[in-house]
Amino acid sequence: MPKYHGELDAVLRALADPTRRAIVERLAKSPAVVSELAAPFSMALPSLMQHLRVLESAGLVTSHKIGRVRTVSLRPGALDVLHLWLGEMRTPAEQQADRLGIHLTRTASKET
Template identity: 50%
Template sequence: MVHHMENRGASLDTAFHALADPTRRAVIHRLMTGPKAVKELAEPFDMGLPAFLKHLRVLEDSGLIATGKSGRVRTCSIRPQRLLEVETWLSEQRALWRAGADRLAAYVENQMTEDDDA
């Protein structure tokens, strides 16, 4: 179990590292509508192709996208399972934060009621 959590943590680390950059988030956003050629993906970004390819490499290494080559055209696509893993972790954290906030709210309300009764 701990080993699984360590692997999941390392895996999440690479995903969050990849998502930490606004260019890479924009690439993910653009790929949500479907696979795109690298040239098409790179068009709106104000950077050279070598710099853009480094961003794609980070996304691919993190498992968030997959690339394939057909002839001379390299195409990128989203790996939905990987995004689901990130969303699952965020949902788990959100549930923990909400539970803690609910307990705090109940405690404060209880304290206020006790103060009113005193």
């Protein structure tokens, strides 16, 4: 089991919900205030805040409050643990195909 399995579990749990995935997709474009994040969803603001707390506890988002306005942003590198795990799960055949592709590219560039 990878040494980062606890962090990976938290990220996968957080992203298991379609609402939270939609929030992450929106935040990938730019930071947003909570009211802006809530607009596309038909849920009460406390319910949205609960989703944001799950994302924050998983380390996916950060937020800061100025006055009465809370701005939420995607934490840089937040999905790296997921990317790392998926990379480790690639099959040997995929890895061999990648190496073949690199070899063919090098061979083609030497011929030209």
